[in-house]
Amino acid sequence: MQLYQSNPIKLYNSLTGKKETFKPINEGHIGMYVCGPTVYSNVHLGNVRTFMSFDMVFRYLKHLGYKVRYVRNITDAGHLENDADAGEDKITKKARLEQIEPMEVVQRYTVDFHNILNTLNFLPPSIEPTATGHIIEQIELISKIIENGFAYEVNGSVYFDVHKFNETYEYGKLSKRKLEDLIHNTRVLDGQSDKKNPQDFALWKKAEPQHIMRWPSPWSDGFPGWHLECTAMSTKYLGEQFDIHGGGMDLKFPHHECEIAQNEAAKGKSPVNYWMHANMLELNGQRMSKTTGNTVNPDELLSGNNKFFTKAYGPSVIRFFNAMSSYRSILDLTNDGLLASEKGFNRLMDAVNLLDDLKASSTSSIGVLAWKQKCYDAMNDDFNSPILLAHLFEAAKYINQIKEGSETLSSEDLDILKDTINIFVYDVLGLKNTAKSESGTDKLSGAVDVLIRLRQDARANKDFAMSDKIRDELAEVGIHLKDGKDGTTFSTN
Ligand SMILES: [Zn+2]
Numbered sequence: 105m106q107l108y109q110s111n112p113i114k115l116y117n118s119l120t121g122k123k124e125t126f127k128p129i130n131e132g133h134i135g136m137y138v139c140g141p142t143v144y145s146n147v148h149l150g151n152v153r154t155f156m157s158f159d160m161v162f163r164y165l166k167h168l169g170y171k172v173r174y175v176r177n178i179t180d181a182g183h184l185e186n187d188a189d190a191g192e193d194k195i196t197k198k199a200r201l202e203q204i205e206p207m208e209v210v211q212r213y214t215v216d217f218h219n220i221l222n223t224l225n226f227l228p229p230s231i232e233p234t235a236t237g238h239i240i241e242q243i244e245l246i247s248k249i250i251e252n253g254f255a256y257e258v259n260g261s262v263y264f265d266v267h268k269f270n271e272t273y274e275y276g277k278l279s280k281r282k283l284e285d286l287i288h289n290t291r292v293l294d295g296q297s298d299k300k301n302p303q304d305f306a307l308w309k310k311a312e313p314q315h316i317m318r319w320p321s322p323w324s325d326g327f328p329g330w331h332l333e334c335t336a337m338s339t340k341y342l343g344e345q346f347d348i349h350g351g352g353m354d355l356k357f358p359h360h361e362c363e364i365a366q367n368e369a370a371k372g373k374s375p376v377n378y379w380m381h382a383n384m385l386e387l388n389g390q391r392m393s394k395t396t397g398n399t400v401n402p403d404e405l406l407s408g409n410n411k412f413f414t415k416a417y418g419p420s421v422i423r424f425f426n427a428m429s430s431y432r433s434i435l436d437l438t439n440d441g442l443l444a445s446e447k448g449f450n451r452l453m454d455a456v457n458l459l460d461d462l463k464a465s466s467t468s469s470i471g472v473l474a475w476k477q478k479c480y481d482a483m484n485d486d487f488n489s490p491i492l493l494a495h496l497f498e499a500a501k502y503i504n505q506i507k508e509g510s511e512t513l514s515s516e517d518l519d520i521l522k523d524t525i526n527i528f529v530y531d532v533l534g535l536k537n538t539a540k541s542e543s544g545t546d547k548l549s550g551a552v553d554v555l556i557r558l559r560q561d562a563r564a565n566k567d568f569a570m571s572d573k574i575r576d577e578l579a580e581v582g583i584h585l586k587d588g589k590d591g592t593t594f595s596t597n
Pocket of ligand 1: 140
């Protein structure tokens, strides 16, 4: 018997707007697709939040004994800059600005993406397909959609006919939009576009002469539209219908709506049974945006080199912080929030580190099995990680009480407590037992603190050459000092 048989999951399905009992298409197997990054710049922290939430989902489903095929793509064929299918593609633009090949842009930021996710202790997906590796599949899909009468070619470009599609199917069912409203709210075309209607979207674009990323097709030398790759790659690896499709809330419309339309137009089937959307990440109560400067990169968060936070935060503290909110809530990144999660993480780990010292008694005064079930119930309820954390803190309280002798556990119950904590802390939440180094109490921290104090003395004596030497030589061995208003802290990233 597998754990999933006794742990039915309730999952909030964005398509129906309800929590539903999850039932996979093939018993014991799950196909899950999550839209990956476009690799033209450093991965956005908001995207990291989305991927981290699905990493937790993936970890929990695996723990329950499901065989999960998790596909997360890399978008390495440039998207056009705006939804009207116009403008330069982002990868080509970056390549032009930096005077390098588009594929160098792709390589650089794919490596950056993997490095950040490894640092944050992500499990790799089962398959990580690239858009450029699936051009043939995308061309086949377009041909099928044209054949079925839901797309048309104009001047070498192919557009999806949303109005025609809506006669047979329902465009807007995921994002709860009506085509009439979309028509009402769209500006009239200015005659520059080849589209029949502004709501239509590109499946294939003919490349302008200066466009570097291009492929031959029956219609023109060009490149696929923004939404097509995910339809091609998800169904190639997971089948024409699969269990879970995830992504950030901002992808619901038009991206995911168009994925549904493309699959229905090509295969006559809605591709996904359960749509899951992770909510947005804000910074100090405001939308993160490069234009306003209210943004921080993942490595700036990890190194402490940013203007928003007083210190560096370690990977497990960041994961803990993410788990403190449901994936469906807006998460507000603040210094106070991060400090609180660092405290919470250290408090939890201090208790976990006492586990091996606990002595078993002949009887138990705590109902460990009931507590264990509450941990599962929390995750079974739409992956409710904040409730799970509350139960883990309850266990931290038990651990301290057992150590003090005010509560007891039999050796059998003690094993259950240890196993369950290990499962949820390490396997499901993906935390690492770095409490000591992250809380600054181990020998390394002690030694660096000594050097920080020596540097302060040097500065007080106006010996700036010595102060800089201490900072630079520490940096050479990978220890970075950061001077903040509350003193100097360090990171080892
Ligand atoms: Zn996608």
